[in-house]
Amino acid sequence: MRNSIFSLALNALSGHKHWQPTWRDAEPRAAYDVIIIGGGGHGLATAHYLAKIYGITNVAVLEKSWIGSGNVGRNTTIVRSNYLLPGNIPFYELSMKLWEGLEQDLNYNAMVSQRGVLNLFHSDGQRDGYVRRGNAMRLHGVDAELLDQAAVRKLYPFLDFDHARFPIQGGLLQKRGGTVRHDAVAWGYAKTASARGVDIVQNCEVRGFIVEDGQVVGVETSRGSIRAGKVGMAVAGASSQVAAMAGLKLPIESHVLQAFVSEGLKPLIPGVITFGAGHFYISQSDKGGLVFGGDIDGYNSYAQRGNLPVVEDVCEGGMALMPMIGRLRLLRSWGGLMDMSMDGSPIIDRTPISGLYLNAGWCYGGFKATPASGLSFAHLLATDTAHETAKAYRLDRFATGHMLDEKGQGAQPNLH
Amino acid sequence: MSGRRLASGGLINRAAPVRFAFDGRDFAGFAGDTVASALLANGVGLVGRSFKYHRPRGVFSAGPEEPNALVELRNGTRREPNTKATTAELFAGLVARSQNRWPSLAFDVLAINQLASPIFVAGFYYKTFMWPAVLWEKLYEPLIRRAAGLGKASVETDPDSYEKATAFCDVLVIGSGPAGLMAALTAGRAGARVIVAEEDFPLGGRLLAETYEIDGMPGAAWTAGVEAELRALPNVRIMRRTVVFGVYDGGTYGALERVSDHLAVPPPHQPRQRLWKLVAKRTVLAAGAIERPVVFGGNDRPGVMLASAVRSYANRFGVAAGERIAVFTTGDDGWRTAGDLLAQGVTVAAVIDPRTEVAPAVRALAGGAEVYLGAMVRDAHGAHGLRRIDVVRADGSSVSIAADVLAVSGGWNPTASLATHHGARTEWSDTKLAFLPGKTPPGLAVAGAAAGNFTTAEALADGVRLGNEAAVALGFTATSIAAIRTSDESFAVAPLFHVAAARTKAFVDLQNDVTVKDIALAEREGFRSVEHLKRYTTLGMATDQGKTSNVNGLAIMAELTGRSIPETGSTRSRPPHVPVAIGAFAGLHKGLDFKPTRLPASHGWAVARGAVFVETGQWLRAQWYPQPGETDWLTSVTREVKAVRGGAGICDVSTLGKIALEGPDVGAFLDRVYANMFSTLPVGRARYGLMLREDGIVMDDGTTARLADERFVMSTTTINAGKVMQHLEFCHQVLWPELDLDMVSVTEQWAQFAVAGPSSRQLLQTLFGPGVDLSDAAVPYMAARELQLDSIPARLFRLSFSGELAYEIAVPARFGAALAGALVTAGAGLGVVPYGTEALGVMRVEKGHVAGNELNGTSTAGDLGLGRMLSSKKDFIGRTMAARPGLVDPARPALVGLRPVDRAQRLRAGAHFLARDAKAEAANDAGYMTSVVFSPELGHWIGLGLLANGPQRHGEIIRAYDALRGEDIAVEVVPPVHVDPEGVRLRG
Amino acid sequence: MRIDCPFCGSREIVEFSYLGDAGVQRPAPDAGSVFTDYVYLRDNVAGRHREYWYHGSGCHSWLVVERDTRSHEIFSVDYAHRETVR
């Protein structure tokens, strides 16, 4: 009743009438050519490339919550292609190239910022490992530079060079690496996919598969059943749960990764820095917050929140690397659900069930992969063949022994 | 004192004046003041500039919810940007500066941003700055970055120290308002171990800021009585200046104690802050509530304040926030501000309430002041400080009222965020007009205003009830507490979140400059989920995390979308509840204390000999021992290697992992964990062993010796010692508990030295004396002996990593340093040298032994030329998986040796291999160099590497391509063993 | 998170290392592709999960912890193999 005297309110709010919704918040239809489960970066990018490159527009992206609510909306925004293994480098480099042209492609500014990614090393063995990596990158035509201690000091004079437990020896720098405004990636892909006719359906949780004659022909959702010619999964941390609905068991565990942001500050850290003697990496957002993170909490979790020991571990690493951040304050911490694969590398492949396609296993590094993952998954969905750069991401590589283990940790997902 | 300090009253110590500086001007306040109260007392209304539009801002609140009054506190290396003036305690000599303004607070050039505000709407970044792409990093982004952010950080090392501590209790009480005090008292009287954590410096919560009475006493006096009783209880611990910032699993709460922040510098041996982990069986969350403002035009003007804050300043700090104070309230509570001000003799310009009817007792609080019922404040005016407000009545007519402060109250938001840290959302109550805690974390109950029970009487009753409940749940007997008399409080409030008729810019989030229009725009663009709204507009993302803005923002979104508030929902709150210094989370683990340092027993001895040290995991090991005149490491290392190969050298190898295994089934166990056979190892012998992971990849290597029938000692690499121990215990406890054996690490027990070189036997003979037979027959290659050295138990192994005649000798660690000395003495005539890890590495590469660079977690036994070690006679960890096609592919890169064709050239580890004429591109990548050393024996650089089809390519010339260093040199593929391939020397 | 070690009592997780699903069983030698499943495939349940933890900074016991992966609530902790306790 009282509300009536205040309902005048709405009339004043007409200043920006001409703006349209960035994407259509669609109602689900009865059937599509392709359904993509998961309105994260990868799902939305897949829809964009399906429509743009393969001309397949009768597509729905089904998101159980709001788009971007998963890891694409909670990552530390680092993009780079400084990988080691031949199965990975071309893929991540394709992604890097797509980032470089993203804004023009989407007509949406996702603030791709090639401010440089520096990986520090603190021992001869680590240096040799980075040299091996840098040279592998150069063989693939990817930029990489080796910095000695003096060069690192020049770039980042405030790092602890003089009282460090593990002195900095140098670093591997990829200048083309950097950061991208994470949420805008989801919104930008949603915008262009939607404009090309893709239905973006929020608050639509997939709860089961419709299987006929051993073939997946649709999904059961919180908003009814929807049929589809093909169904692609891009649900990151929920991969095992969704796969289980189709009776599949994956080489994946879900773990929580935390991230942190400080209070806003005037420009302090120009690029991205990764500590080599502890779990800590950092960059500064355009809003001024220091965005940083470290290792996963290390146990299976679907809680989307972590625990205190990892916060301490990360801050210890931070203080060891840059003791000037001691008085700066941590503003917020959060967690995301990582689909940790058994060798630390992703899977983009058909599944043993016809009609069902898998995009998973991104661990904590799948944000940078978003464009290439979308493109490769679209390629797979459209052509039933693996994209040139994603051929190594097979599901059967564990059975055949062709793992892509960048860290050499073996089948222990919490160590990747 | 001049300015706005009231003649009497407040909890400040008027006998203790405190001088401080703000923006270079000197001021005085009193002990017990915050920076904000002292500034207000001095009539300073303008304290900062806003984030985006650089609008002038003043103190808005009196607590941690402050969005505006952020200052840079202290100077130099202690500079603390974004410090809330409303919680910073005043101390003598305090220095503060305003932020985000240039050149001065009063005249800020970037305030022209306001003129461009029609374009700077929410999300404007996303729609522009795209062409040309190259300009983003060069031009647009630097501009945006410079304009954004608030305070400036020091780039120097924080000079203060931090500590971490853990405390346990039965009942943790968070907050010490009436609810918290009673919870602590009841649980404490019942005998429970209680911790009371209070963020503020005194106990009491709102009682310090209000004038109502409890048991006939002013709130502060009553608080003092309860505090005295709590202090007398040995089982109660009161932690002031301690904010609980996070609720973690297992009853663990993160808390920050500001030990020395109220002092100019920490006292000797005291940290600046202490990070607490409070482990509680039960918790009572009594964190109170934060007042909610109403959004109207110009509501960010300095002088527009929360009504409760105006009361806090008057009652707790003895400060009148203004000279003519108007009150705009949607509920009864705001009227109390008028009443308290009038009682202190401050002019109340008007009381404006949108409700048309107000209870007579409430109405009476306004005394003779002008009252506008059924009316709202539409706009506030005044550049650097409030001058007047426009009030609009229900009939649309308006009136302008002069005022320098407007006290605003739109209801209260319970401080329940801690209760949501496990993920449960809060639930909207239409009766309380507030989000109340929903499902709480295990063991946590919410009391008082934090639960939406806003009156003092309810808070007290909640505290008693929940304090007792917690105690009883833990087996204590409830205590009864006589009813406590309180003044009457009425809590009626009407829903009004923003004034739609506003004509000027109306701010929802004061710190991030999010306006009502921004929310409307977000809605139009489809960002209707509150979480989208937040991310698109940055509503609630500033240092205050939206404590005074979130609810208004979502209420406006609810109106725009025609949904109810519960349908619209609230955003997720996350730890920390208030921002916490990063240094506090690290405690003392920074600089050299980042990780503990492990030192072998001979460390001091090595220091005395001038060794250079290297970190190996947590160990510090001697890397080489420079001699006078040696200026580069290569000279020293080359000398050491030559001395070893020419005579004798000693090297501390104590850091290698050592595991004692005892029991009848050790042999059987080792057969299962090693790829090769161990049950057949005779007593008194050692064998090299290779351990795989279950996925078939090499995990670690080392030698294991059988000292007695049922007694073995295993060695591991330094880096993998812990990992191997864990693996073996898994295999034993989980996979094969039926095997009868025990194991324990003895790494620390034994100091062990390699004694290597052709004269090593002679050296040891001198050491042991003629009574011990060290002949080849008595101690052959791979022998393991337990013997006595000076009646000290010692172990002697005839092992060689260097390829020379060599031994390892171990003694109990207390004798380690002495043994190092004794070895050097014994070898004096033999040219013995101590050698470090570099020389060790040189000799192992010369001998083609694999180490960390080759055992990199992706190599198989076959890759390392050790394929024959995989026994086919037994099962062992990794056997089945090692047979997968991908792991036995003959084209896999495998171990080879490398030499530069031009012997003068240096090799580089990490270089990749290319066929001689191949183009430098990925398709031709044939492997990489794993280890390189300068071989004194051969007089040139040599390397080990993993090369595709390597073993078939001995003699081939290929290229080592190191694009990073701009090198591309021809190398010859050779067998991995560069020196003494027949192994003549080691059999000595 | 805290784990109530049957020997040491309640301790913070930093003292423990995690290995993962305790439901998997090492197959007999030469079991072939079953080994691939053992080494690589996981149920990865959202809910009650039996998992291995190692009290490496305490008593060195391998433990089986039953824990809800959604809430982190712990229901039980026991030695991985009671037989090892003699």
Added chain:
Amino acid sequence: MGKLAPRSAFAGLLHSAGPSAAPGVLVREETGLGLATVFARAPYFPRLVQSAYGIIPPETSQVVSNGAVAFIGTGPGKWLALSRNGAAGWRDELATALGVTGSVIDQSDGFGVLRVSGEKVRATFEKGFPVDLHPSVFKPRSVAVTLVAHIGVTLWQIDDAPTYELAIARSFAGSFAHWLTSSAAEFGLRVEV
């Protein structure tokens, strides 16, 4: 050869710190201890211990002592057996006493042992020990194997004073001493000999 001179784990590492008038924490290195890790291998193991030393090894995280010899429970079926009669021969003595019923591994040099007491010892330990040391929970005879500032520590309580003893792996002695010194400094730390 001359005799090898032993050097204790904490030799030269402990220093008094902070206010010295009434130090809140007292520390002393206990040298000359025999230490061994002992595993029970047969059901009659406790009886053999009892007949040799008159004490029954505790099955929980407790320490049982006859004054000269203590069995400190560090894990299921596992003890740190401590002798105050010196390291020499301790392993062999135990091995003989226990025969096939137990495995005995010498650790006399594996750990440095500190004895810590004083008014403020709990307040100091709070800054590192993640274990509840309140007198109602951790009492004389209680044992905890835990992590302090990333360093493994075995702690047992001697008396109500309270007095504690701590065993720290030898290579960590320097880092542990540093933690103890900085944590106790505010209360005053005095090194006793």
